[in-house]
Amino acid sequence: xxxxxxxxxxxxxxxxxxxxxxxxxxxxxxxxxxxxxxxxxxxxxxxxxxxxxxxxxxxxxxxxxxxxxxxxxxxxxxxxxxxxxxxxxxxxxxxxxxxxxxxxxxxxxxxxxxxxxxxxxxxxxxxxxxxxxxxxxxxxxxxxxxxxxxxxxxxxxxxxxxxxxxxxxxxxxxxxxxxxxxxxxxxxxxxxxxxxxxxxxxxxxxxxxxxxxxxxxxxxxxxxxxxxxxxxxxxxxxxxxxxxxxxxxxxxxxxxxxxxxxxxxxxxxxxxxxxxxxxxxxxxxxxxxxxxxxxxxxxxxxxxxxxxxxxxxxxxxx
Amino acid sequence: xxxxxxxxxxxxxxxxxxxxxxxxxxxxxxxxxxxxxxxxxxxxxxxxxxxxxxxxxxxxxxxxxxxxxxxxxxxxxxxxxxxxxxxxxxxxxxxxxxxxxxxxxxxxxxxxxxxxxxxxxxxxxxxxxxxxxxxxxxxxx
Numbered sequence: 001x002x003x004x005x006x007x008x009x010x011x012x013x014x015x016x017x018x019x020x021x022x023x024x025x026x027x028x029x030x031x032x033x034x035x036x037x038x039x040x041x042x043x044x045x046x047x048x049x050x051x052x053x054x055x056x057x058x059x060x061x062x063x064x065x066x067x068x069x070x071x072x073x074x075x076x077x078x079x080x081x082x083x084x085x086x087x088x089x090x091x092x093x094x095x096x097x098x099x100x101x102x103x104x105x106x107x108x109x110x111x112x113x114x115x116x117x118x119x120x121x122x123x124x125x126x127x128x129x130x131x132x133x134x135x136x137x138x139x140x141x142x143x144x145x146x147x148x149x150x151x152x153x154x155x156x157x158x159x160x161x162x163x164x165x166x167x168x169x170x171x172x173x174x175x176x177x178x179x180x181x182x183x184x185x186x187x188x189x190x191x192x193x194x195x196x197x198x199x200x201x202x203x204x205x206x207x208x209x210x211x212x213x214x215x216x217x218x219x220x221x222x223x224x225x226x227x228x229x230x231x232x233x234x235x236x237x238x239x240x241x242x243x244x245x246x247x248x249x250x251x252x253x254x255x256x257x258x259x260x261x262x263x264x265x266x267x268x269x270x271x272x273x274x275x276x277x278x279x280x281x282x283x284x285x286x287x288x289x290x291x292x293x294x295x296x297x298x299x300x301x302x303x304x305x306x307x308x309x310x311x312x313x314x315x316x317x318x
Numbered sequence: 319x320x321x322x323x324x325x326x327x328x329x330x331x332x333x334x335x336x337x338x339x340x341x342x343x344x345x346x347x348x349x350x351x352x353x354x355x356x357x358x359x360x361x362x363x364x365x366x367x368x369x370x371x372x373x374x375x376x377x378x379x380x381x382x383x384x385x386x387x388x389x390x391x392x393x394x395x396x397x398x399x400x401x402x403x404x405x406x407x408x409x410x411x412x413x414x415x416x417x418x419x420x421x422x423x424x425x426x427x428x429x430x431x432x433x434x435x436x437x438x439x440x441x442x443x444x445x446x447x448x449x450x451x452x453x454x455x456x457x458x459x
Contacts, residue, residue, distance in 0.1 A: 034357060043358040045327040052360055055327035059371070062321045064395035066368065134366075218366040225368045225395040 013096035013264065015088055021268070022237035025244070026053040028272060029279040036283035053237065060230035068130065068223055075129035080224065080231035083122050087238035090115040094245040095170050095255040097264045099177055104170035109161055112169070112246060113154055116201055119239065120146040123210070126232075127220035138219025141290055142210035145200055148297035149207075152305040153197035159190045159312040160250045169246070173254035183251035186315070190308045191251045193301055195277065198243045200293070202236075205282040209290045240278070244271035325371070325397065326455035328360040329447065332370035332394070336387050336423065338377020341437040342404035346374060349440035356444060359451065367393040372447065373427075378406040378413045379420045391427045399430045399450055403443055408432045 008014055027042065027050050034041025042049025067073060093108040095101040101108075120142055127139020160183050161167050164175035176182060184191045200207040211219030221232055248254050248270035255267035288296070331350075335343050350356055350363055364370045367390045379387060391400070402423040405411040410421040423429050430453075433446035 030357070034355070037352050039352045039355040040358055041355075042360055045360055049358070049360070052328065055324045055360060058320060058324035059328045062324065063371075063397070066393075066395050214365075218364070218369060221369075222366045223368055229369060 008102060009092065014092065014102065017096070018088060018091045018238060018241060019234070021271075022234070022241045023053040023057070024050070025241055025272070025275045026237045029240070029275055029282075032276055032279045033283050036280065053233075057230050057234060060233065061227050063226040065226035065228070068132070070131040071223065072129040072131070075125055076228070079122055079126040079129055080228040080235070083119070083126070083235040084231040084238065085235075086115055086118055086122065087235060087242045091238065091242050091245065093169060094242065095173050095249055095263075096245070096267050097255065099170060099173045099254065099256050099263065101170045104168055106171070107167045109157060109167050109169055109172075112242075113157060115242075116153070117146065117150060119201075120150075123220050126224070130220075130223035132223045134217040134222040135220045137216050138210045138222070142203070142220060144290060144294060145203075145207065145209060148294040149197040149200040149301075152193055152297060152301040153201070155302070155305040156190045156193045156197070156308055157250065159187050159308050162309070162312050162316055163187070169249050169254075173249050173256060176253050177256040182253050187251070187308060187312060189304060189311070191247070193305050193308065194247060194251070196301060197297075198247065199278065199281060200297070202240060202243055202278070204278055206285040206288050207293055208287055209293060240275060241271065244274040244278075247274045322455055326451045328362075329372050329399075329451060329454075330362045330364045330370050331372050331374050331447075332364050332367050332390070334373060334375045334387065334390055336375055336377040336383045336407070337380035337419075338404065338406050342376035342407070345437040345440055346376060346403060346443060349443045354440050354444060356447075359448065361447070367391075368395065370394055371398060372450070373398065373400045374403055374443075374447075375400060375423045376403045376407050378410045378416075379423060379426050380418050381420055382418070384420050384426050387423070387426050399454075400427055401431045401433065401443075401446055401450065402429045403433050403446070404438055405434050405436045408434050411436070 010016060030052065031041040042052035045052045045055045067076060090112055092102045093104065093112060123142045124139045127135035160172050163186060164172040166172055166175060203210055211221060221229065224232060248267065252270045255263040257263045258266055333346055373391060373394060375387065400423065402408050406413065407423045410419055413419045414421065420426065431446045431450045433442055435442055
């Protein structure tokens with residue numbers, strides 16, 4: 001029985017499945033991004049370029065590992081490891097193969113919010129430890145960005161919890177299954193605000209201010225080479241999967257079987273849809289300035305998020 | 319084997335102008351537009367030399383930039399490759415014996431692929447990089 005549980009954690013629906021799905025979604029994202037721009041995207045690495053993220057990962061693993069003399073060596077080692085493992089650990093709290101997650105407890109939604117905050121803190125430490133001016137600017141921008149999107153995100157993620165009367169992601173999925181409803185149908189404003197905030201969390205294009213290529217080289221990742229960069233890219237892919245899983249679970253019903261279709265397939269379809277929305281937005285928009293982003297988040301998104309909380313509270317009844 | 323496959327499957331470029339007239343640079347920028355779609359080969363343009371595998375250098379090396387070129391090359395993690403784009407980058411061309419010119423890219427750093435032309439067409443540049451990728455894939459088979 002214990003071996004079965006360990007196998008669940010390591011293979012399916014645990015670490016290995018999550019990593020494969022994360023790589024697959026990077027390919028989906030790059031391919032769709034290319035198609036929107038009228039290109040083919042990755043084509044020759046594996047069938048239709050599906051192995052492209054794997055090739056990138058292996059190549060980076062095989063490259064030289066450079067540690068700049070000025071950097072904080074211990075932190076420089078620890079940061080990529082933390083960045084890759086934190087979203088992987090948080091993914092265990094997402095219901096993937098069944099409406100019940102591998103690790104489900106009352107309050108894991110709060111833990112997930114905490115993990116999002118931690119990711120930004122790790123990014124800040126990454127920029128800090130590499131002692132480069134580009135990294136420093138990138139990490140400060142990342143921290144500034146967090147100050148603006150974290151609050152509307154926190155507000156709006158409370159709404160499904162209020163409606164379902166559960167602070168657990170699995171509980172919210174089960175509540176949606178039990179009432180045959182979707183979070184997206186009940187809280188469309190909440191869904192929109194969540195998507196915008198999570199775009200900022202992932203530092204995708206309208207909000208890729210911390211790694212703006214045209215201004216600050218590669219932002220906080222500038223100094224990282226070899227396996228460190230590989231782990232950062234893996235961590236980013238896992239974070240995309242985590243975010244897609246969160247949206248799918250809270251608003252789209254998550255991993256619940258539909259008629260003959262198993263729960264895992266439903267989960268994959270829903271998360272893929274969220275990833276595709278993200279890559280469409282990435283292809284359609286240009287980068288905002290940091291001041292536009294912060295004032296927009298505080299002036300417009302925060303009141304909208306508060307309005308959603310009020311509406312849910314009215315709907316549930318005091 | 320797998321490593322060679324991965325290296326030839328995901329070459330990330332960094333572009334560096336060592337003092338050219340911008341003609342090759344415009345053609346290079348044209349080569350990474352959607353028309354030619356180099357992402358088919360897994361090529362991505364990187365901002366940081368720390369992330370790049372291939373240094374795409376254009377222009378003759380002036381005395382002023384030689385040190386910077388050397389530094390950018392040293393900042394790249396090995397295995398690294400250099401592509402000299404344009405006749406100036408290959409040999410220094412009309413500026414060869416000029417007082418301020420050191421010569422082609424290979425007067426400062428080792429070069430793997432030479433793409434002549436003034437400027438070379440985007441097809442020629444992609445062909446040069448594709449030949450380099452073929453060599454990486456064939457290495458130690």
